[in-house]
Amino acid sequence: MKESNTLKWFLWIYIGLIFVFIFSPIIFSMIFSFNSARFPTIPLESFTWHWYETIWNDSDVWQAAKTSVIVSSCTAVIATALGFATAYSDFRYNFRFKGPYLALVLLPPTIPLIILALAMLAWFSKIGTSGQIYSIVIAHSVMTAPFAMAIIRLRLNQIDENLEAAAWNLGASEWRAMKEVILPFCKPAIVSSLCLTAAVSFDEFAVAWFVSGLNKTIPVMIMEIVTGNIDPRVNAIGTFVFITSMTLVIIAQIFFMTRPKEASAQ
Amino acid sequence: MNTQKKSTQKKRRFNLYAMVWRTPIIVWQLLFFVGPLLFMIAMSFFLVKNYRMIEAFEMKNWIKMFSKNYFWDSYYLTFGLASLSTIIATVIAFPASFALAFKVSDNVRRWVIFLLIIPFFTSYLVRIFSWYVILAESGVINAMLSYVGLGPYTMLNTMFGTLVGYMTLCLPLVVILQTFSLANVDKNLIQAAKNLGCSPIKTIYSVIIPLAKTGLIVAALFCFILSFGDFVSPYYLGGSKPPTLPILIIDTTKSGQQWPRAAVVAVVMMATLITIAFAALALAYKKRASR
Numbered sequence: 333m334k335e336s337n338t339l340k341w342f343l344w345i346y347i348g349l350i351f352v353f354i355f356s357p358i359i360f361s362m363i364f365s366f367n368s369a370r371f372p373t374i375p376l377e378s379f380t381w382h383w384y385e386t387i388w389n390d391s392d393v394w395q396a397a398k399t400s401v402i403v404s405s406c407t408a409v410i411a412t413a414l415g416f417a418t419a420y421s422d423f424r425y426n427f428r429f430k431g432p433y434l435a436l437v438l439l440p441p442t443i444p445l446i447i448l449a450l451a452m453l454a455w456f457s458k459i460g461t462s463g464q465i466y467s468i469v470i471a472h473s474v475m476t477a478p479f480a481m482a483i484i485r486l487r488l489n490q491i492d493e494n495l496e497a498a499a500w501n502l503g504a505s506e507w508r509a510m511k512e513v514i515l516p517f518c519k520p521a522i523v524s525s526l527c528l529t530a531a532v533s534f535d536e537f538a539v540a541w542f543v544s545g546l547n548k549t550i551p552v553m554i555m556e557i558v559t560g561n562i563d564p565r566v567n568a569i570g571t572f573v574f575i576t577s578m579t580l581v582i583i584a585q586i587f588f589m590t591r592p593k594e595a596s597a598q
Numbered sequence: 599m600n601t602q603k604k605s606t607q608k609k610r611r612f613n614l615y616a617m618v619w620r621t622p623i624i625v626w627q628l629l630f631f632v633g634p635l636l637f638m639i640a641m642s643f644f645l646v647k648n649y650r651m652i653e654a655f656e657m658k659n660w661i662k663m664f665s666k667n668y669f670w671d672s673y674y675l676t677f678g679l680a681s682l683s684t685i686i687a688t689v690i691a692f693p694a695s696f697a698l699a700f701k702v703s704d705n706v707r708r709w710v711i712f713l714l715i716i717p718f719f720t721s722y723l724v725r726i727f728s729w730y731v732i733l734a735e736s737g738v739i740n741a742m743l744s745y746v747g748l749g750p751y752t753m754l755n756t757m758f759g760t761l762v763g764y765m766t767l768c769l770p771l772v773v774i775l776q777t778f779s780l781a782n783v784d785k786n787l788i789q790a791a792k793n794l795g796c797s798p799i800k801t802i803y804s805v806i807i808p809l810a811k812t813g814l815i816v817a818a819l820f821c822f823i824l825s826f827g828d829f830v831s832p833y834y835l836g837g838s839k840p841p842t843l844p845i846l847i848i849d850t851t852k853s854g855q856q857w858p859r860a861a862v863v864a865v866v867m868m869a870t871l872i873t874i875a876f877a878a879l880a881l882a883y884k885k886r887a888s889r
Contacts, residue, residue: 343697350694354717354770357728372731374741414623421620436627444827446844447864454641455634474631506615535721551723558727570724581719585712
Protein backbone atom coordinates (compact mmCIF):
# COMPACT_ATOMS: atom_id res chain seq x y z
CA MET A 333 0.00 0.00 0.00
CA LYS A 334 2.69 2.46 1.02
CA GLU A 335 4.77 1.69 -2.04
CA SER A 336 1.90 2.25 -4.44
CA ASN A 337 1.19 5.59 -2.74
CA THR A 338 4.77 6.73 -3.25
CA LEU A 339 4.51 5.65 -6.86
CA LYS A 340 1.28 7.56 -7.28
CA TRP A 341 2.83 10.72 -5.86
CA PHE A 342 5.85 10.32 -8.09
CA LEU A 343 3.66 9.97 -11.18
CA TRP A 344 1.55 12.99 -10.24
CA ILE A 345 4.64 15.13 -9.76
CA TYR A 346 5.96 13.82 -13.05
CA ILE A 347 2.79 14.82 -14.91
CA GLY A 348 2.91 18.16 -13.11
CA LEU A 349 6.45 18.77 -14.38
CA ILE A 350 5.39 17.97 -17.94
CA PHE A 351 2.59 20.49 -17.60
CA VAL A 352 5.02 23.07 -16.24
CA PHE A 353 7.23 22.46 -19.26
CA ILE A 354 4.38 22.70 -21.73
CA PHE A 355 2.64 25.71 -20.25
CA SER A 356 5.54 27.79 -18.95
CA PRO A 357 6.28 29.49 -22.28
CA ILE A 358 2.63 30.54 -22.53
CA ILE A 359 2.53 31.82 -18.97
CA PHE A 360 5.87 33.63 -19.11
CA SER A 361 4.89 35.31 -22.34
CA MET A 362 1.75 36.63 -20.66
CA ILE A 363 3.63 37.81 -17.57
CA PHE A 364 6.32 39.56 -19.55
CA SER A 365 3.78 41.35 -21.68
CA PHE A 366 2.96 43.45 -18.58
CA ASN A 367 6.56 43.92 -17.51
CA SER A 368 8.43 47.14 -18.21
CA ALA A 369 11.87 45.57 -18.75
CA ARG A 370 13.21 45.76 -22.29
CA PHE A 371 14.80 42.36 -21.86
CA PRO A 372 12.28 40.13 -20.11
CA THR A 373 13.79 38.27 -17.16
CA ILE A 374 13.39 37.92 -13.41
CA PRO A 375 13.23 39.76 -11.08
CA LEU A 376 10.34 41.50 -12.76
CA GLU A 377 10.37 45.25 -13.12
CA SER A 378 7.27 47.36 -12.80
CA PHE A 379 3.83 46.67 -14.22
CA THR A 380 3.06 48.40 -17.50
CA TRP A 381 0.49 48.62 -20.26
CA HIS A 382 3.19 50.11 -22.47
CA TRP A 383 3.57 47.18 -24.88
CA TYR A 384 -0.15 46.90 -25.36
CA GLU A 385 -0.38 50.64 -26.02
CA THR A 386 2.42 50.32 -28.57
CA ILE A 387 0.73 47.59 -30.52
CA TRP A 388 -2.69 49.24 -30.15
CA ASN A 389 -1.30 52.33 -31.89
CA ASP A 390 0.56 50.37 -34.55
CA SER A 391 -1.35 50.39 -37.82
CA ASP A 392 0.72 47.46 -39.14
CA VAL A 393 -0.54 45.29 -36.30
CA TRP A 394 -4.12 46.28 -37.07
CA GLN A 395 -3.61 45.52 -40.74
CA ALA A 396 -2.13 42.10 -39.91
CA ALA A 397 -4.92 41.38 -37.43
CA LYS A 398 -7.48 42.22 -40.09
CA THR A 399 -5.79 39.89 -42.59
CA SER A 400 -5.60 37.13 -39.98
CA VAL A 401 -9.27 37.42 -39.10
CA ILE A 402 -10.31 37.35 -42.75
CA VAL A 403 -8.04 34.40 -43.51
CA SER A 404 -9.01 32.31 -40.53
CA SER A 405 -12.74 32.87 -40.86
CA CYS A 406 -12.76 32.12 -44.60
CA THR A 407 -10.57 29.07 -43.98
CA ALA A 408 -12.88 27.85 -41.24
CA VAL A 409 -15.94 28.03 -43.48
CA ILE A 410 -14.31 26.39 -46.52
CA ALA A 411 -12.51 23.67 -44.54
CA THR A 412 -15.62 22.83 -42.54
CA ALA A 413 -17.80 22.66 -45.65
CA LEU A 414 -15.28 20.38 -47.37
CA GLY A 415 -14.81 18.35 -44.22
CA PHE A 416 -18.53 17.91 -43.74
CA ALA A 417 -19.12 16.78 -47.33
CA THR A 418 -16.27 14.30 -47.07
CA ALA A 419 -17.27 12.96 -43.67
CA TYR A 420 -20.83 12.46 -44.89
CA SER A 421 -19.65 10.66 -48.04
CA ASP A 422 -17.51 8.36 -45.95
CA PHE A 423 -20.32 7.75 -43.48
CA ARG A 424 -23.05 7.09 -46.00
CA TYR A 425 -21.44 5.47 -49.04
CA ASN A 426 -19.16 2.64 -49.94
CA PHE A 427 -17.50 3.18 -53.26
CA ARG A 428 -14.51 2.09 -55.25
CA PHE A 429 -11.19 3.70 -54.40
CA LYS A 430 -12.45 4.73 -51.00
CA GLY A 431 -9.02 4.03 -49.50
CA PRO A 432 -7.18 6.42 -51.83
CA TYR A 433 -10.06 8.88 -51.43
CA LEU A 434 -9.62 8.99 -47.67
CA ALA A 435 -5.84 9.12 -48.00
CA LEU A 436 -6.16 12.11 -50.30
CA VAL A 437 -8.24 13.89 -47.69
CA LEU A 438 -6.33 12.96 -44.56
CA LEU A 439 -2.70 13.18 -45.69
CA PRO A 440 -1.99 16.94 -45.58
CA PRO A 441 -1.25 17.13 -41.83
CA THR A 442 1.50 14.53 -42.23
CA ILE A 443 3.42 16.67 -44.73
CA PRO A 444 5.90 19.05 -43.09
CA LEU A 445 4.70 22.64 -43.30
CA ILE A 446 7.84 23.86 -44.95
CA ILE A 447 7.41 21.42 -47.83
CA LEU A 448 3.77 22.40 -48.30
CA ALA A 449 4.85 26.02 -48.14
CA LEU A 450 7.38 25.62 -50.95
CA ALA A 451 5.03 23.51 -53.05
CA MET A 452 2.15 25.97 -52.63
CA LEU A 453 4.38 28.96 -53.36
CA ALA A 454 5.63 27.40 -56.59
CA TRP A 455 2.19 26.21 -57.66
CA PHE A 456 0.45 29.49 -56.94
CA SER A 457 3.14 31.37 -58.86
CA LYS A 458 2.66 28.97 -61.73
CA ILE A 459 -1.11 29.38 -61.92
CA GLY A 460 -0.89 33.09 -61.18
CA THR A 461 -2.58 33.29 -57.79
CA SER A 462 0.42 34.06 -55.62
CA GLY A 463 0.62 36.69 -52.91
CA GLN A 464 -3.12 37.18 -52.45
CA ILE A 465 -5.15 36.85 -49.31
CA TYR A 466 -7.11 34.05 -50.94
CA SER A 467 -3.88 32.15 -51.63
CA ILE A 468 -3.43 31.83 -47.86
CA VAL A 469 -7.08 30.83 -47.49
CA ILE A 470 -6.72 28.07 -50.10
CA ALA A 471 -3.53 26.74 -48.55
CA HIS A 472 -4.97 26.80 -45.03
CA SER A 473 -8.15 25.06 -46.16
CA VAL A 474 -6.13 22.19 -47.60
CA MET A 475 -4.26 21.86 -44.32
CA THR A 476 -7.27 22.11 -42.00
CA ALA A 477 -9.97 20.21 -43.93
CA PRO A 478 -8.72 16.87 -42.50
CA PHE A 479 -9.32 18.13 -38.95
CA ALA A 480 -12.84 19.21 -39.93
CA MET A 481 -13.45 15.86 -41.58
CA ALA A 482 -12.25 13.94 -38.52
CA ILE A 483 -14.36 15.93 -36.06
CA ILE A 484 -17.55 15.62 -38.11
CA ARG A 485 -16.91 11.97 -38.97
CA LEU A 486 -16.58 11.08 -35.29
CA ARG A 487 -19.86 12.83 -34.64
CA LEU A 488 -21.57 10.88 -37.44
CA ASN A 489 -20.36 7.68 -35.76
CA GLN A 490 -22.78 8.42 -32.96
CA ILE A 491 -25.88 8.83 -35.12
CA ASP A 492 -28.38 6.03 -35.37
CA GLU A 493 -28.01 4.87 -38.97
CA ASN A 494 -31.72 4.26 -39.31
CA LEU A 495 -32.56 7.85 -38.53
CA GLU A 496 -31.88 9.08 -42.03
CA ALA A 497 -33.62 6.06 -43.59
CA ALA A 498 -36.64 6.70 -41.38
CA ALA A 499 -36.88 10.22 -42.75
CA TRP A 500 -36.83 8.84 -46.30
CA ASN A 501 -39.56 6.34 -45.46
CA LEU A 502 -41.65 9.18 -44.12
CA GLY A 503 -41.39 10.79 -47.51
CA ALA A 504 -38.52 13.17 -47.08
CA SER A 505 -36.22 13.61 -50.06
CA GLU A 506 -32.50 13.01 -49.54
CA TRP A 507 -31.95 16.78 -49.46
CA ARG A 508 -34.69 17.29 -46.91
CA ALA A 509 -33.37 14.47 -44.73
CA MET A 510 -29.94 16.08 -44.90
CA LYS A 511 -31.33 19.42 -43.84
CA GLU A 512 -33.58 18.16 -41.07
CA VAL A 513 -31.80 15.11 -39.73
CA ILE A 514 -28.11 15.04 -40.52
CA LEU A 515 -27.27 18.73 -40.30
CA PRO A 516 -28.98 19.37 -36.94
CA PHE A 517 -27.32 16.26 -35.54
CA CYS A 518 -23.90 17.47 -36.68
CA LYS A 519 -24.35 21.03 -35.48
CA PRO A 520 -22.10 20.77 -32.40
CA ALA A 521 -19.39 19.12 -34.51
CA ILE A 522 -19.71 21.81 -37.15
CA VAL A 523 -19.26 24.56 -34.55
CA SER A 524 -16.34 22.63 -33.11
CA SER A 525 -14.77 22.26 -36.53
CA LEU A 526 -15.24 25.95 -37.36
CA CYS A 527 -13.43 26.93 -34.16
CA LEU A 528 -10.60 24.44 -34.49
CA THR A 529 -9.86 25.17 -38.14
CA ALA A 530 -9.99 28.90 -37.43
CA ALA A 531 -7.51 28.41 -34.57
CA VAL A 532 -5.10 26.39 -36.69
CA SER A 533 -5.28 28.93 -39.50
CA PHE A 534 -4.89 31.83 -37.09
CA ASP A 535 -1.65 30.35 -35.76
CA GLU A 536 -0.12 29.01 -38.94
CA PHE A 537 3.03 30.82 -40.00
CA ALA A 538 5.12 28.74 -42.40
CA VAL A 539 2.78 28.45 -45.36
CA ALA A 540 1.35 31.91 -44.72
CA TRP A 541 4.86 33.34 -44.72
CA PHE A 542 5.66 31.78 -48.09
CA VAL A 543 2.46 32.49 -49.97
CA SER A 544 1.20 35.70 -48.35
CA GLY A 545 3.28 38.19 -50.31
CA LEU A 546 2.56 41.59 -48.79
CA ASN A 547 -0.55 40.44 -46.93
CA LYS A 548 1.07 39.58 -43.63
CA THR A 549 -0.92 37.69 -41.06
CA ILE A 550 -0.21 38.12 -37.35
CA PRO A 551 2.11 35.07 -37.03
CA VAL A 552 4.08 36.17 -40.10
CA MET A 553 4.46 39.59 -38.55
CA ILE A 554 5.62 38.07 -35.26
CA MET A 555 8.18 36.05 -37.18
CA GLU A 556 9.56 39.16 -38.85
CA ILE A 557 9.79 41.01 -35.54
CA VAL A 558 11.46 38.06 -33.81
CA THR A 559 14.04 37.62 -36.56
CA GLY A 560 15.21 41.19 -35.89
CA ASN A 561 15.85 40.92 -32.16
CA ILE A 562 14.18 40.57 -28.79
CA ASP A 563 11.25 42.90 -28.70
CA PRO A 564 8.77 42.78 -25.82
CA ARG A 565 6.01 43.81 -28.21
CA VAL A 566 6.01 40.16 -29.27
CA ASN A 567 4.84 39.17 -25.80
CA ALA A 568 1.89 41.51 -26.05
CA ILE A 569 0.95 40.34 -29.56
CA GLY A 570 1.66 36.77 -28.45
CA THR A 571 -0.65 37.07 -25.45
CA PHE A 572 -3.39 38.27 -27.76
CA VAL A 573 -2.72 35.32 -30.11
CA PHE A 574 -2.63 32.82 -27.24
CA ILE A 575 -5.91 34.03 -25.82
CA THR A 576 -7.61 34.00 -29.20
CA SER A 577 -6.49 30.54 -30.23
CA MET A 578 -6.85 28.98 -26.79
CA THR A 579 -10.41 30.28 -26.60
CA LEU A 580 -11.18 28.82 -30.01
CA VAL A 581 -9.64 25.45 -29.14
CA ILE A 582 -11.49 25.31 -25.83
CA ILE A 583 -14.83 26.12 -27.49
CA ALA A 584 -14.05 23.51 -30.15
CA GLN A 585 -13.42 20.89 -27.50
CA ILE A 586 -16.51 21.73 -25.48
CA PHE A 587 -18.75 21.42 -28.54
CA PHE A 588 -16.94 18.27 -29.60
CA MET A 589 -17.69 16.63 -26.27
CA THR A 590 -21.40 17.50 -26.39
CA ARG A 591 -23.27 14.28 -25.66
CA PRO A 592 -25.26 12.77 -28.54
CA LYS A 593 -28.43 12.61 -26.44
CA GLU A 594 -28.66 16.32 -25.79
CA ALA A 595 -28.40 17.11 -29.46
CA SER A 596 -30.81 14.49 -30.77
CA ALA A 597 -33.42 15.67 -28.29
CA GLN A 598 -33.59 19.01 -30.07
CA MET B 599 -27.42 -1.80 -43.38
CA ASN B 600 -30.23 0.17 -44.93
CA THR B 601 -28.00 2.91 -46.16
CA GLN B 602 -25.57 0.53 -47.76
CA LYS B 603 -28.28 -1.31 -49.63
CA LYS B 604 -29.55 1.93 -50.94
CA SER B 605 -26.19 2.99 -52.24
CA THR B 606 -25.57 -0.26 -54.08
CA GLN B 607 -28.98 -0.07 -55.75
CA LYS B 608 -28.19 3.34 -57.05
CA LYS B 609 -24.67 2.57 -58.08
CA ARG B 610 -25.41 2.05 -61.77
CA ARG B 611 -27.00 5.41 -62.37
CA PHE B 612 -25.34 8.75 -61.89
CA ASN B 613 -26.29 9.88 -58.43
CA LEU B 614 -26.30 13.65 -58.21
CA TYR B 615 -26.83 13.72 -54.46
CA ALA B 616 -23.87 11.44 -53.76
CA MET B 617 -21.62 13.34 -56.13
CA VAL B 618 -22.39 16.69 -54.56
CA TRP B 619 -20.90 15.43 -51.30
CA ARG B 620 -18.11 13.31 -52.73
CA THR B 621 -16.57 15.43 -55.47
CA PRO B 622 -15.67 18.79 -53.91
CA ILE B 623 -12.81 17.46 -51.81
CA ILE B 624 -11.43 15.43 -54.73
CA VAL B 625 -11.27 18.48 -56.98
CA TRP B 626 -9.96 20.68 -54.19
CA GLN B 627 -7.21 18.33 -53.06
CA LEU B 628 -6.12 17.51 -56.62
CA LEU B 629 -5.89 21.18 -57.46
CA PHE B 630 -4.32 22.48 -54.29
CA PHE B 631 -2.62 19.51 -52.62
CA VAL B 632 -1.57 16.90 -55.18
CA GLY B 633 -0.99 19.56 -57.84
CA PRO B 634 1.48 21.60 -55.79
CA LEU B 635 3.38 18.51 -54.61
CA LEU B 636 3.72 17.07 -58.12
CA PHE B 637 4.70 20.46 -59.47
CA MET B 638 7.36 20.73 -56.78
CA ILE B 639 8.82 17.39 -57.87
CA ALA B 640 8.81 18.59 -61.48
CA MET B 641 10.36 21.87 -60.37
CA SER B 642 13.36 20.08 -58.95
CA PHE B 643 14.37 19.46 -62.60
CA PHE B 644 13.88 23.07 -63.74
CA LEU B 645 16.68 25.54 -64.39
CA VAL B 646 17.24 29.06 -63.15
CA LYS B 647 18.74 31.59 -65.53
CA ASN B 648 19.07 35.28 -64.73
CA TYR B 649 16.85 34.84 -61.70
CA ARG B 650 14.10 33.38 -63.85
CA MET B 651 12.89 29.83 -63.63
CA ILE B 652 12.88 27.92 -66.92
CA GLU B 653 10.89 24.73 -67.28
CA ALA B 654 13.26 21.99 -68.26
CA PHE B 655 14.16 18.44 -67.42
CA GLU B 656 17.75 18.51 -66.22
CA MET B 657 19.50 16.71 -63.41
CA LYS B 658 21.62 19.77 -62.63
CA ASN B 659 19.97 20.72 -59.35
CA TRP B 660 20.14 17.19 -58.07
CA ILE B 661 23.80 16.81 -58.97
CA LYS B 662 24.57 20.23 -57.54
CA MET B 663 22.89 19.55 -54.18
CA PHE B 664 24.15 15.98 -53.82
CA SER B 665 27.73 17.05 -54.47
CA LYS B 666 27.68 19.67 -51.71
CA ASN B 667 29.00 18.71 -48.31
CA TYR B 668 26.73 21.21 -46.58
CA PHE B 669 23.70 19.38 -47.94
CA TRP B 670 24.82 16.09 -46.42
CA ASP B 671 25.83 17.79 -43.17
CA SER B 672 22.30 19.21 -42.98
CA TYR B 673 20.79 15.88 -43.82
CA TYR B 674 22.61 13.92 -41.13
CA LEU B 675 22.06 16.67 -38.59
CA THR B 676 18.33 16.86 -39.28
CA PHE B 677 17.95 13.11 -39.27
CA GLY B 678 19.97 12.77 -36.07
CA LEU B 679 18.09 15.55 -34.27
CA ALA B 680 14.71 14.17 -35.30
CA SER B 681 15.69 10.67 -34.14
CA LEU B 682 17.00 12.00 -30.85
CA SER B 683 13.83 14.04 -30.40
CA THR B 684 11.72 10.95 -31.06
CA ILE B 685 13.60 8.86 -28.52
CA ILE B 686 13.55 11.57 -25.86
CA ALA B 687 9.87 12.38 -26.36
CA THR B 688 8.92 8.70 -26.25
CA VAL B 689 10.87 8.11 -23.05
CA ILE B 690 9.73 11.29 -21.31
CA ALA B 691 6.10 10.80 -22.29
CA PHE B 692 5.84 7.15 -21.31
CA PRO B 693 5.58 7.42 -17.50
CA ALA B 694 3.04 10.22 -17.84
CA SER B 695 0.98 8.29 -20.38
CA PHE B 696 1.27 5.19 -18.21
CA ALA B 697 -0.08 7.06 -15.22
CA LEU B 698 -2.86 8.63 -17.27
CA ALA B 699 -3.86 5.29 -18.74
CA PHE B 700 -3.79 3.15 -15.61
CA LYS B 701 -3.61 5.24 -12.46
CA VAL B 702 -6.32 7.85 -12.86
CA SER B 703 -10.07 7.86 -13.36
CA ASP B 704 -11.60 8.30 -16.81
CA ASN B 705 -12.70 11.75 -15.82
CA VAL B 706 -9.24 12.93 -14.80
CA ARG B 707 -7.79 11.46 -17.98
CA ARG B 708 -10.33 13.33 -20.09
CA TRP B 709 -9.43 16.59 -18.38
CA VAL B 710 -5.70 16.11 -18.76
CA ILE B 711 -6.11 15.33 -22.45
CA PHE B 712 -8.39 18.34 -22.81
CA LEU B 713 -5.59 20.48 -21.38
CA LEU B 714 -2.93 18.85 -23.55
CA ILE B 715 -4.87 19.44 -26.76
CA ILE B 716 -4.91 23.20 -26.15
CA PRO B 717 -1.15 23.81 -26.52
CA PHE B 718 -0.93 21.43 -29.45
CA PHE B 719 -3.08 23.78 -31.48
CA THR B 720 -1.74 26.99 -29.98
CA SER B 721 0.85 29.35 -31.45
CA TYR B 722 3.95 27.24 -31.59
CA LEU B 723 5.92 30.21 -32.90
CA VAL B 724 5.15 32.43 -29.92
CA ARG B 725 5.91 29.61 -27.51
CA ILE B 726 9.33 29.22 -29.09
CA PHE B 727 9.99 32.93 -28.83
CA SER B 728 9.05 32.65 -25.18
CA TRP B 729 11.57 29.84 -24.73
CA TYR B 730 14.15 32.04 -26.40
CA VAL B 731 13.66 34.59 -23.64
CA ILE B 732 13.52 31.98 -20.88
CA LEU B 733 16.67 30.14 -21.97
CA ALA B 734 18.75 33.23 -22.75
CA GLU B 735 22.06 33.98 -21.01
CA SER B 736 20.31 36.47 -18.72
CA GLY B 737 16.92 34.80 -19.00
CA VAL B 738 14.61 33.36 -16.39
CA ILE B 739 16.35 30.02 -15.88
CA ASN B 740 19.83 31.47 -15.53
CA ALA B 741 18.49 34.18 -13.22
CA MET B 742 16.95 31.49 -11.00
CA LEU B 743 20.10 29.41 -11.07
CA SER B 744 22.22 32.42 -10.10
CA TYR B 745 20.29 32.64 -6.79
CA VAL B 746 21.69 29.25 -5.86
CA GLY B 747 25.10 30.17 -7.19
CA LEU B 748 25.03 28.23 -10.44
CA GLY B 749 25.46 29.14 -14.06
CA PRO B 750 25.06 31.00 -16.26
CA TYR B 751 24.70 28.17 -18.73
CA THR B 752 24.56 28.67 -22.45
CA MET B 753 21.36 27.03 -23.62
CA LEU B 754 20.51 29.03 -26.70
CA ASN B 755 22.17 28.14 -29.97
CA THR B 756 22.87 24.65 -28.73
CA MET B 757 21.41 21.27 -29.50
CA PHE B 758 19.75 21.46 -26.08
CA GLY B 759 17.84 24.53 -27.24
CA THR B 760 16.68 22.80 -30.40
CA LEU B 761 15.49 19.81 -28.41
CA VAL B 762 13.57 21.98 -25.95
CA GLY B 763 11.77 23.41 -28.96
CA TYR B 764 11.07 19.98 -30.43
CA MET B 765 9.67 18.81 -27.10
CA THR B 766 7.41 21.86 -26.97
CA LEU B 767 6.11 20.85 -30.36
CA CYS B 768 5.82 17.07 -29.89
CA LEU B 769 5.38 16.23 -26.23
CA PRO B 770 1.66 17.01 -25.89
CA LEU B 771 0.82 14.96 -28.98
CA VAL B 772 3.04 12.04 -27.97
CA VAL B 773 1.49 11.92 -24.49
CA ILE B 774 -2.02 12.00 -25.98
CA LEU B 775 -1.38 9.23 -28.51
CA GLN B 776 0.49 7.05 -26.03
CA THR B 777 -2.26 7.47 -23.46
CA PHE B 778 -4.91 6.38 -25.97
CA SER B 779 -2.98 3.28 -26.96
CA LEU B 780 -2.14 2.30 -23.37
CA ALA B 781 -5.72 2.88 -22.20
CA ASN B 782 -6.89 0.43 -24.86
CA VAL B 783 -4.79 -2.41 -23.47
CA ASP B 784 -7.02 -5.13 -22.07
CA LYS B 785 -6.87 -4.75 -18.29
CA ASN B 786 -7.63 -8.47 -17.83
CA LEU B 787 -4.32 -9.42 -19.43
CA ILE B 788 -2.46 -7.16 -17.02
CA GLN B 789 -4.33 -8.70 -14.12
CA ALA B 790 -3.52 -12.16 -15.47
CA ALA B 791 0.18 -11.32 -15.63
CA LYS B 792 0.04 -10.10 -12.06
CA ASN B 793 -1.76 -13.24 -10.89
CA LEU B 794 0.83 -15.40 -12.55
CA GLY B 795 3.49 -13.67 -10.48
CA CYS B 796 4.87 -11.27 -13.05
CA SER B 797 6.67 -8.30 -11.48
CA PRO B 798 5.30 -4.80 -12.28
CA ILE B 799 8.35 -3.87 -14.37
CA LYS B 800 8.22 -7.11 -16.31
CA THR B 801 4.48 -6.64 -16.86
CA ILE B 802 5.20 -3.27 -18.44
CA TYR B 803 7.74 -4.45 -20.96
CA SER B 804 6.51 -7.92 -21.76
CA VAL B 805 2.75 -7.40 -21.59
CA ILE B 806 1.77 -3.74 -21.80
CA ILE B 807 4.31 -2.43 -24.29
CA PRO B 808 3.83 -5.24 -26.83
CA LEU B 809 0.05 -4.84 -26.63
CA ALA B 810 0.22 -1.07 -27.08
CA LYS B 811 2.98 -1.29 -29.66
CA THR B 812 1.05 0.06 -32.64
CA GLY B 813 -0.04 3.25 -30.91
CA LEU B 814 3.36 3.81 -29.33
CA ILE B 815 5.08 3.56 -32.71
CA VAL B 816 2.55 5.83 -34.39
CA ALA B 817 3.14 8.42 -31.66
CA ALA B 818 6.89 8.18 -32.23
CA LEU B 819 6.39 8.46 -35.98
CA PHE B 820 4.42 11.68 -35.60
CA CYS B 821 7.14 13.03 -33.36
CA PHE B 822 9.76 12.21 -35.98
CA ILE B 823 7.76 13.83 -38.79
CA LEU B 824 7.11 16.98 -36.77
CA SER B 825 10.73 17.35 -35.64
CA PHE B 826 12.16 16.53 -39.05
CA GLY B 827 10.06 19.21 -40.73
CA ASP B 828 10.25 21.95 -38.12
CA PHE B 829 12.38 24.99 -38.84
CA VAL B 830 11.47 27.26 -35.93
CA SER B 831 13.26 25.44 -33.11
CA PRO B 832 16.57 24.78 -34.88
CA TYR B 833 16.52 28.33 -36.21
CA TYR B 834 15.62 30.38 -33.14
CA LEU B 835 16.78 28.08 -30.34
CA GLY B 836 19.42 25.99 -32.06
CA GLY B 837 21.24 28.81 -33.79
CA SER B 838 20.99 27.21 -37.22
CA LYS B 839 24.68 26.37 -37.47
CA PRO B 840 24.75 24.18 -39.43
CA PRO B 841 21.23 24.67 -40.82
CA THR B 842 18.76 21.80 -40.80
CA LEU B 843 17.03 20.79 -44.04
CA PRO B 844 13.94 22.96 -43.47
CA ILE B 845 16.18 25.98 -42.85
CA LEU B 846 18.10 25.08 -45.99
CA ILE B 847 14.81 25.18 -47.93
CA ILE B 848 14.04 28.63 -46.55
CA ASP B 849 17.51 30.02 -47.24
CA THR B 850 17.54 28.61 -50.74
CA THR B 851 14.06 29.87 -51.54
CA LYS B 852 14.03 33.24 -49.83
CA SER B 853 17.52 34.61 -50.32
CA GLY B 854 18.87 32.58 -53.21
CA GLN B 855 15.73 32.56 -55.37
CA GLN B 856 16.83 28.99 -56.16
CA TRP B 857 13.42 27.36 -55.98
CA PRO B 858 14.45 24.25 -57.94
CA ARG B 859 17.29 23.50 -55.52
CA ALA B 860 14.94 24.03 -52.58
CA ALA B 861 12.61 21.58 -54.30
CA VAL B 862 15.41 19.01 -54.39
CA VAL B 863 15.79 19.33 -50.63
CA ALA B 864 12.03 19.08 -50.15
CA VAL B 865 11.77 15.97 -52.34
CA VAL B 866 14.61 14.33 -50.43
CA MET B 867 12.80 15.12 -47.18
CA MET B 868 9.57 13.65 -48.51
CA ALA B 869 11.31 10.50 -49.68
CA THR B 870 12.97 10.10 -46.28
CA LEU B 871 9.70 10.58 -44.43
CA ILE B 872 7.82 8.16 -46.66
CA THR B 873 10.50 5.52 -46.12
CA ILE B 874 10.47 6.08 -42.37
CA ALA B 875 6.68 6.01 -42.28
CA PHE B 876 6.48 2.71 -44.15
CA ALA B 877 9.18 1.16 -41.99
CA ALA B 878 7.49 2.36 -38.81
CA LEU B 879 4.05 1.15 -39.89
CA ALA B 880 5.43 -2.23 -40.95
CA LEU B 881 6.99 -2.53 -37.51
CA ALA B 882 3.83 -1.32 -35.81
CA TYR B 883 1.57 -3.84 -37.50
CA LYS B 884 4.01 -6.75 -37.55
CA LYS B 885 2.57 -9.82 -35.87
CA ARG B 886 4.63 -11.18 -33.08
CA ALA B 887 6.61 -14.25 -33.99
CA SER B 888 4.45 -17.33 -33.51
CA ARG B 889 5.54 -19.67 -30.84
